[in-house]
Amino acid sequence: DGGITQSPKYLFRKEGQNVTLSCEQNLNHDAMYWYRQDPGQGLRLIYYSQIVNDFQKGDIAEGYSVSREKKESFPLTVTSAQKNPTAFYLCASSFSGDEQYFGPGTRLTVT
Amino acid sequence: GENVEQHPSTLSVQEGDSAVIKCTYSDSASNYFPWYKQELGKGPQLIIDIRSNVGEKKDQRIAVTLNKTAKHFSLHITETQPEDSAVYFCAAMVQAGTALIFGKGTTLSVSS
Numbered sequence: 426d427g428g429i430t431q432s433p434k435y436l437f438r439k440e441g442q443n444v445t446l447s448c449e450q451n452l453n454h455d456a457m458y459w460y461r462q463d464p465g466q467g468l469r470l471i472y473y474s475q476i477v478n479d480f481q482k483g484d485i486a487e488g489y490s491v492s493r494e495k496k497e498s499f500p501l502t503v504t505s506a507q508k509n510p511t512a513f514y515l516c517a518s519s520f521s522g523d524e525q526y527f528g529p530g531t532r533l534t535v536t
Numbered sequence: 537g538e539n540v541e542q543h544p545s546t547l548s549v550q551e552g553d554s555a556v557i558k559c560t561y562s563d564s565a566s567n568y569f570p571w572y573k574q575e576l577g578k579g580p581q582l583i584i585d586i587r588s589n590v591g592e593k594k595d596q597r598i599a600v601t602l603n604k605t606a607k608h609f610s611l612h613i614t615e616t617q618p619e620d621s622a623v624y625f626c627a628a629m630v631q632a633g634t635a636l637i638f639g640k641g642t643t644l645s646v647s648s
Contacts, residue, residue, distance in 0.1 A: 483635055
């Protein structure tokens with residue numbers, strides 16, 4: 426089956442710890458994206474990558490880091506510098522550059 | 537930068553009625569406008585999109601219209617069914633490969 430997988434579905438961490446969220450796609454898409462969703466809000470872009478070994482900051486990149494070593498994978502690290510990390514994190518990918526397809530999301534809770 | 541406003545924030549209709557959700561955008565350079573449906577606890581699902589060289593697009597019970605002059609676009613759902621109940625998001629993109637800018641969503645409730 427082709428698609429985008431995110432793991433884990435739920436993640437719990439203590440304040441001050443870094444945590445890495447996984448995103449994998451087997452759609453052969455070049456571009457991948459990370460968005461953050463807060464209750465009652467739209468999605469906001471954290472980082473995106475159009476090709477391997479290259480990525481760009483989105484509107485809310487502070488406190489986050491990414492890597493793109495393989496076309497299929499785009500992990501997101503939420504660092505201790507992120508002031509409000511509790512949120513629903515969504516990964517997306519795109520072949521054409523406009524149509525973006527989303528994974529199932531990871532709900533991160535930091536206490 | 538681009539800003540997308542979406543209205544209404546909540547919409548309740550009876551099964552079989554039509555539902556209309558409207559969005560406005562600020563950047564006239566935006567050229568791609570998708571609509572997503574998100575069910576509780578899941579990722580958004582692309583349901584229909586329109587590009588700036590087209591005024592209207594239909595897919596069975598759903599349609600999207602675009603008015604470039606007024607910088608607004610709308611989602612129309614006809615013959616609504618309970619399974620249409622979800623949060624719907626509009627979005628706009630200025631340049632392919634970059635960010636989608638999302639509206640804040642509309643919670644649609646269809647009662648039978």
